[in-house]
Amino acid sequence: MTREFALTAAWMAAALALSPPAAAQQGDAVVAQARASGFLGEQADGFLGFAPGAQISADLRGRVGQINIRRRAVYTSRASERNVTVNEMAAAVACEIFATRIAVGERYRDEAGQWRQRTASQAVSTPSFCAP
Amino acid sequence: MRAHLLTAGLGAVMLTAGCIPVQIQAPDEPIEINLNINIRQEVIVRLERDARELLEQNSDLF
Numbered sequence: 001m002t003r004e005f006a007l008t009a010a011w012m013a014a015a016l017a018l019s020p021p022a023a024a025q026q027g028d029a030v031v032a033q034a035r036a037s038g039f040l041g042e043q044a045d046g047f048l049g050f051a052p053g054a055q056i057s058a059d060l061r062g063r064v065g066q067i068n069i070r071r072r073a074v075y076t077s078r079a080s081e082r083n084v085t086v087n088e089m090a091a092a093v094a095c096e097i098f099a100t101r102i103a104v105g106e107r108y109r110d111e112a113g114q115w116r117q118r119t120a121s122q123a124v125s126t127p128s129f130c131a132p
Numbered sequence: 133m134r135a136h137l138l139t140a141g142l143g144a145v146m147l148t149a150g151c152i153p154v155q156i157q158a159p160d161e162p163i164e165i166n167l168n169i170n171i172r173q174e175v176i177v178r179l180e181r182d183a184r185e186l187l188e189q190n191s192d193l194f
Binding site: 028067070071074075078082084088089091092093095096097100101129130131 | 172173175176177178179180182183184186187190192193194
């Protein structure tokens with residue numbers, strides 16, 4: 001009886017430990033797909049944003065909101081360590097993202113608020129505040 | 133009350149000194165200090181390493 005209970009408990013613990021990554025992976029796929037379709041993109045302010053005309057499910061909106069909240073938390077803690085503003089830390093990360101993380105076909109929003117698309121022939125135009 | 137006394141005092145001083153108050157004209161447009169962009173760029177350069185680190189450490193967010 002107690003052994004059975006212990007076994008069940010162990011299974012439940014294992015299931016609990018395993019389920020979050022699986023769910024997170026599914027969520028990643030939803031976000032990745034939205035990026036690939038051009039509905040969602042990186043912005044020069046260091047956050048994700050929805051392109052005009054985007055088809056946004058409640059699920060996607062929630063996930064992107066969560067990512068942006070967690071990004072802000074990351075920017076805020078590093079900004080206070082370095083004695084800079086949150087916006088400056090976010091902008092510095094945006095420079096890095098624009099330089100390395102925007103794939104061909106993906107859309108992004110420049111510092112003027114304009115949505116653009118990276119094409120095979122046209123490189124990402126990095127914000128003017130980034131290091132040359 | 134106190135302000136009145138002060139004004140009266142000032143008037144008396146001006147009268148005795150015999151001078152006319154000089155009006156200094158403010159410039160039409162406010163003086164702009166354009167250091168903002170430079171400071172910002174310098175900060176961003178300084179944060180380059182931190183930015184790279186944040187991207188690597190939080191691969192689920194970027």
